[in-house]
Amino acid sequence: MRYYSTRNKVETLSFRQAVLSGLARDGGLFIPETIPQYRKAVATSLARMSFQEVAFETIQPFVTPEIPDAFLEDLVHTAYPFSAPLIQVGDRLVLELFHGPTAAFKDFGARFMARAFSYLRRGEDKPLHILVATSGDTGGAVADGFYGVEGISVTVLYPKGRVSPLQERQIAGLGGNISAIAVEGSFDDCQRLVKTAFGDKEFKKRFTLSSANSINVARLIPQAVYYAAAAGKVAAGLCDKDEEATPRVGKADGGQKFSPDSKGVIFSVPSGNFGNLTAGLYAMKLGAPIRGFIAATNINKTVPDYLESGYYEARPSFATISNAMDVGDPSNFERMISHWSLTELRNFLRGVWVSDDEIREMLGQVREQAAYFLDPHGAVAWRAVDKLFPQRQPSPLAVLATAHPAKFAETVEPLAGQVPVPPSLKKVMERDVKAKTIGAEIAALLEVL
Numbered sequence: 091m092r093y094y095s096t097r098n099k100v101e102t103l104s105f106r107q108a109v110l111s112g113l114a115r116d117g118g119l120f121i122p123e124t125i126p127q128y129r130k131a132v133a134t135s136l137a138r139m140s141f142q143e144v145a146f147e148t149i150q151p152f153v154t155p156e157i158p159d160a161f162l163e164d165l166v167h168t169a170y171p172f173s174a175p176l177i178q179v180g181d182r183l184v185l186e187l188f189h190g191p192t193a194a195f196k197d198f199g200a201r202f203m204a205r206a207f208s209y210l211r212r213g214e215d216k217p218l219h220i221l222v223a224t225s226g227d228t229g230g231a232v233a234d235g236f237y238g239v240e241g242i243s244v245t246v247l248y249p250k251g252r253v254s255p256l257q258e259r260q261i262a263g264l265g266g267n268i269s270a271i272a273v274e275g276s277f278d279d280c281q282r283l284v285k286t287a288f289g290d291k292e293f294k295k296r297f298t299l300s301s302a303n304s305i306n307v308a309r310l311i312p313q314a315v316y317y318a319a320a321a322g323k324v325a326a327g328l329c330d331k332d333e334e335a336t337p338r339v340g341k342a343d344g345g346q347k348f349s350p351d352s353k354g355v356i357f358s359v360p361s362g363n364f365g366n367l368t369a370g371l372y373a374m375k376l377g378a379p380i381r382g383f384i385a386a387t388n389i390n391k392t393v394p395d396y397l398e399s400g401y402y403e404a405r406p407s408f409a410t411i412s413n414a415m416d417v418g419d420p421s422n423f424e425r426m427i428s429h430w431s432l433t434e435l436r437n438f439l440r441g442v443w444v445s446d447d448e449i450r451e452m453l454g455q456v457r458e459q460a461a462y463f464l465d466p467h468g469a470v471a472w473r474a475v476d477k478l479f480p481q482r483q484p485s486p487l488a489v490l491a492t493a494h495p496a497k498f499a500e501t502v503e504p505l506a507g508q509v510p511v512p513p514s515l516k517k518v519m520e521r522d523v524k525a526k527t528i529g530a531e532i533a534a535l536l537e538v539l
């Protein structure tokens with residue numbers, strides 16, 4: 091597969107070049123030249139395949155020939171010892187994307203990207219150094235994804251005292267090839283330090299640097315996998331039983347069959363930078379049985395407004411209780427409109443935005459009515475369905491739950507009661523924090539590096 095920049099469709103690059111450069115030189119984002127199609131035999135048997143098999147079939151055409159099939163086979167097994175259960179909750183399905191080690195959907199992208207980086211750089215003698223600034227969640231997923239991956243070391247900068255104790259242990263509790271730096275300052279200070287370091291000549295001479303940027307195609311493509319796996323199950327009338335990390339109290343009503351539906355499922359996607367939703371559109375174009383999508387946002391509703399008015403207006407972001415979605419100018423929008431016109435998008439995408447009060451209401455209501463805990467991000471997607479279809483909800487319909495509610499206990503518990511903590515998060519809380527603390531100055535950063 092060849093890739094080109096969203097801003098230059100003449101010059102194409104290999105998967106390796108696209109992944110290792112992250113962003114195109116003209117400032118555009120890399121997109122595949124074409125979106126491939128599943129072979130018929132794959133498209134009709136998604137429900138019978140394991141998650142890792144769906145991962146292999148979905149990712150392979152995007153990375154061939156540079157990642158050989160035998161390596162990819164191995165990769166999907168080491169990257170995904172977990173899957174994405176599709177659970178029945180009340181009147182709809184929930185696609186749980188938080189069964190990975192950091193209990194958020196970013197694990198799917200980060201774990202693939204880490205292994206792809208390592209493979210594509212094999213044989214290089216200088217180790218690759220990745221520098222990331224985080225406000226909380228991305229740092230944890232990147233640290234965990236790259237932990238123990240050969241030839242790569244990672245430094246995560248986070249604002250001291252401004253991440254949750256759980257997030258701090260996800261970032262600074264690993265050790266090994268992952269270093270953590272607590273900066274006495276804000277997230278913006280961390281980001282400024284990373285940018286300055288990238289521009290420093292001395293520093294660049296000493297290290298081969300890269301960013302584990304969220305717009306990297308290597309993070310985008312693996313996110314198509316869980317949509318395809320779930321859509322296959324829906325088409326066969328199947329869903330999964332509750333698993334250990336499923337945040338439900340009392341008796342589960344999951345696991346039973348329901349009427350198969352060949353027209354395909356509608357996914358409601360809690361969106362911020364729109365990487366997750368773009369990957370869903372790829373899964374649909376690959377041939378997974380998907381009818382359409384709901385772009386569910388918080389008050390940062392740039393894309394829902396665009397779908398309604400036809401005008402795209404980037405805005406500064408507002409802080410909300412679904413903070414991983416506080417994005418006023420989503421980067422992946424450029425990818426979406428590069429593949430599809432507004433008219434085309436309107437055929438399979440509806441936008442809805444949800445307020446903090448509505449999120450809070452959902453957290454309590456869904457716990458009350460279905461004994462199920464949503465997190466503030468999944469609650470946006472849940473409420474968006476009710477707002478878009480106040481009378482009769484189309485079926486089948488699946489809400490994406492992008493984080494485990496225990497990660498946002500301080501918001502969820504006052505409204506929904508005590509959230510059961512999954513074993514993976516309990517283990518994280520036992521780690522010691524191993525971070526160096528520095529002032530928010532570049533000299534201090536260069537010294538510890």
Ligand SMILES: *Cc1c(COP(=O)(O)O)cnc(C)c1O
Pocket residue numbers: 194195196227360361362363364365366367414415467492493
């Ligand atoms: C990153 C994130 C999102 C938003 O995903 P995008 O791909 O940026 O749209 C939603 N929920 C959670 C929990 C996240 O961490």
